[in-house]
Amino acid sequence: RVAAAGAAAVLDVKLAPDLDAKGLDELAASSGIDLLVAGSLPLSSLPIVVRLRKQRSLAVLWVPQAATPRDDRRITELLCVARGLRARASVAAFLRDRGDLAQRATVLMIAGSEAHDPTAAIEVAGIRTPVEHVTAEGDLQAWLDERIQAHPIDLLVFARFPARLLLSAQWQVPMLLLPPAPSGWSLVRRDIDVPDLIDDGEPLRARVEYATGV
Numbered sequence: 596r597v598a599a600a601g602a603a604a605v606l607d608v609k610l611a612p613d614l615d616a617k618g619l620d621e622l623a624a625s626s627g628i629d630l631l632v633a634g635s636l637p638l639s640s641l642p643i644v645v646r647l648r649k650q651r652s653l654a655v656l657w658v659p660q661a662a663t664p665r666d667d668r669r670i671t672e673l674l675c676v677a678r679g680l681r682a683r684a685s686v687a688a689f690l691r692d693r694g695d696l697a698q699r700a701t702v703l704m705i706a707g708s709e710a711h712d713p714t715a716a717i718e719v720a721g722i723r724t725p726v727e728h729v730t731a732e733g734d735l736q737a738w739l740d741e742r743i744q745a746h747p748i749d750l751l752v753f754a755r756f757p758a759r760l761l762l763s764a765q766w767q768v769p770m771l772l773l774p775p776a777p778s779g780w781s782l783v784r785r786d787i788d789v790p791d792l793i794d795d796g797e798p799l800r801a802r803v804e805y806a807t808g809v
Contacts, residue, residue: 616643623651629774632656645756648775655772657761673700673724674742675752676735682754685773687720689752694724701746703738706730736760743768 622628631653633644648655673694677686683704690700717726731738736759742748743766751770761770 616646619647620650623647630654630656634658652774654774657770659767670749671698672747672749673698673752674748675700675702677702677754678705681776685754685776689773690722690724691720694722696723698724700724701727701729704728704730706732736764
């Protein structure tokens with residue numbers, strides 16, 4: 596319960612005799628699980644978690660053992676790692692579907708990959724959360740170490756499995772791994788709404804602007 600505090604409005608605790616891939620897969624399938632919260636698991640359990648995330652398209656929330664219990668305080672400060680086009684699209688979908696005006700997101704991108712007009716791209720994507728774009732070169736862990744020490748962070752968000760960071764980082768910040776992108780996934784997934792066009796006998800021209808990432 597402590598590890599999952601703040602991750603869900605209602606908690607239903609079930610006990611499993613063993614942490615094995617088959618038992619967790621059956622539980623996820625029968626209960627319609629879409630978020631796996633992992634507390635102080637041994638390193639030997641990581642392959643099980645990774646396999647379950649891939650099989651069931653789950654998000655995974657790692658909560659360090661030393662993390663301070665949040666009580667009822669909301670998660671407001673997000674640091675999202677979006678290095679790559681697919682990662683940007685995954686983070687954009689997460690902020691669009693799960694974010695709100697009470698949160699603030701810092702999105703780490705590769706230098707030179709920023710949108711030409713970030714404000715317009717965020718608005719077109721339907722993201723309400725205030726977003727700050729930052730870029731970093733060099734070692735990712737070193738940059739994150741410095742950033743976390745300088746700015747309080749409630750949640751780290753990754754689109755790709757951060758294996759090296761999980762094994763070596765000493766952060767006391769929960770880390771959310773977004774579900775894997777399905778095979779053949781299109782960056783554009785939302786329906787496009789356009790007003791009806793009137794056929795006046797002349798060639799019709801329509802322009803639709805669409806943002807595929809943050």
